[in-house]
Amino acid sequence: MNQVDAYSIQSIRRRLLMLLLRAFGTVVFLTVSFILIVAAIVIARNTGTNPFVRTPTAIILETYYLGHGSWQGVEAVLEERTNTSIRVLRPDWNRTVLIDADGRVVLDHGSISSPLVGTQFSPKPDETGQDLIINGALIGTIWVDRGTLPRVVLFIYSLIGPTAIISVLLGILTLIIGLLLMRRMINPLSEVIAAAQAVSQGDLSARVKVHSQNDDLSALSNHFNHMAVELERADHQRRNMLADIAHELRTPITILRGRLEGILDGVYPPDEAHIAPALEETYLLERLVEDLRLLALAEANQLRFELKSVRLEELVETILGLFSAQAGERNVKLNLKADEDLPEVLADPQRFQQVVGNLIDNALRYTPEGSSVFLTIHRLENTIELTVADEGPGIPEDELIHVFDRFWRGEKSRARSTGGAGLGLSIARQLVEAQGGKISAHNRIQGGFEVQIKLPINGKSG
Template sequence: AGRVRLDQGRSATSLVGELYVGHRGDILYPLVVEEAQVGTLAIDQRAGLRPLSLSTRLLLSIAFLSFFPGILTLIIALLLAQRVVVPLAEVITAARAVAAGDLAARVEARGPDDLRDLIEIFNHMASTLEQDAQDRRAMLADIAHELRTPLTIIRGRLEGIIDGVYAADEEHVVPVLEEVYLLERLVEDLRLLTLAETHQLPLTLMPVELADLAARAVRLLEAEALEKGIAISVEVPAQVPLVEADPQRLGQVISNLLSNALRYTPVGSQVVLSIRGKLNGVELAVSDNGPGVPEADLARIFDRFWRQERARTRAAGGAGLGLAIARHLVYVEGGTILAENMV
């Protein structure tokens, strides 16, 4: 064994000058100069493994500590995507579909409470838009139908007069004029209904005596009731409080309700207009002993163009706008209106 000359590249360590004591597993390389061995390079594997083992343990510790937070972060991200990002993306997709005209687009309500509220509001908005679109199409179809009948009569009569089929006398001109009046009333009713629905109807509010207004409406319809064999009357208590309303519009509501009752009440029946004071106002009721309305149709009785007869004839008269106008006129003046069958 020789003496140690260099220890790990240094010449000033405690091992330098001492006899080399080998260890099991040392790697020995002979140092040869001009074919003569001048020394031996000894590699102590233990000295090389110690820093490697330390760094390996350090790296493993860092990797171990980083792995679980990474997995936790990934899981949280996936949960957030499932609960928030995915439903929100569905809302955005559905909103784009609605904007493109697909009003049937809906989103399943899921996720956090705030997101659920957003989805429910969106679905309600889409349902409202879809219902409005359906109502608009139905209204246009109803208007076209209501206009078609009088226009057809007017055209037929006028063409007959021009072709000489009918004489240009009162007998053949009066029906044309009646249809023109009918068209005029229809257009005016539609205009009034539109103004009331959009809250653009001008009102002149003042204290109103309901008893006087009711009595006037009954007097105007007495001749029609007598012609149909129907008794019409008004019941008013001695003291009726004044109401703040537009007398013209409120009178129109009363007239529409009475006209509707006269239209559908059979001969020999009775129509009663009654007024009663209530705790928070005044109740005005129009009642009759007619056949009533099926319970399934009561919710639709104030819809425009709705008539109980499924066939669109004018045998019973009316275009189906009177009660719709009455409802909106009552609403714009801060009142409520309903229909019910009396047992």
């Protein structure tokens, strides 16, 4: 299992971590903003007084007048302390002038001994007024110096301290969560991304280290590794197929070229004895190309099938008649045994005839002279099973899993005239499965090799 480049993993890990921290930072900012907005709304609703509009000084003076009925002794409020540490919520008497309903000065910047007390008030340009109202009646007005900062700014400034503390705590919490998620989520995800990049660049051996946690990321790693294994296997099969095709083409082309060059050079006379072998090689080439075309179409699900209800035993009997002469030449008996009253199966007669023909042809190639090839047909619940068995040497157990692979031969050195191109069983599997059937291969206990085909009975699922 190849390890993905460590530098790539570290780079991806850093990018994912920064993305995560930015996301958490945005959440923190929105949370703090939400807290400030909610705080202002709650204060306004719960007190019935908007802190951005009504000053604490106005509220205190209105309360005093409501309790005393006049401004007599109002200087007493100057000595009272407001129980708050927020500057914007404390009264600022040094910046305030109180006048009564008739416009006379009652308090002048926190003093009752000012020469202006009792005189008519004339506001300055830098002072803003706020009426004092009790039960809808005007009881006076306060004039406040504007100062250097608006009240909204002062209110926000007073909340900066608590908000800064909350932000720092949330930032620390974000960092802790980011570090925990780095081990839990970012590290495995960065390995998957790095491995995907390696595969996209042609390194099909790249694998992801699967962590022990039973979670979605572990499942993602397992699925990725499975995908990479399948891609590597497919690439290996593609390379082997190209090599096998080149090998299969090389021999007939070499024979053709040798024969034709010999005839042109006068080495061989241009008679039937020397032209016939060259023509035979063209037939082999034609069959190889046709088998490859058929296999490619079957694997791409582009073959057209004309499914019909057929009696399997009748179809097999027809095929046996086509191979009787070939079997007679090798002194091999073709034996068919079928159950009575077998139901029909849904199959393409032409394609299935090709499948059975390939199986009988293989059996005749490898069964010894004077022996037999056995074909049996019987019913198994909702399927019909066809078995083609020979009395040949069989196949090594460790190679049985490869018998349906393209260009596979039990003996690599077997001549083409004896072993074929190794496409027959591969084509048979594709054609059987495309018709809803199943095919398998086994060695017989009594010796020999057998292939079993199961087709669903017409109208029933196999």
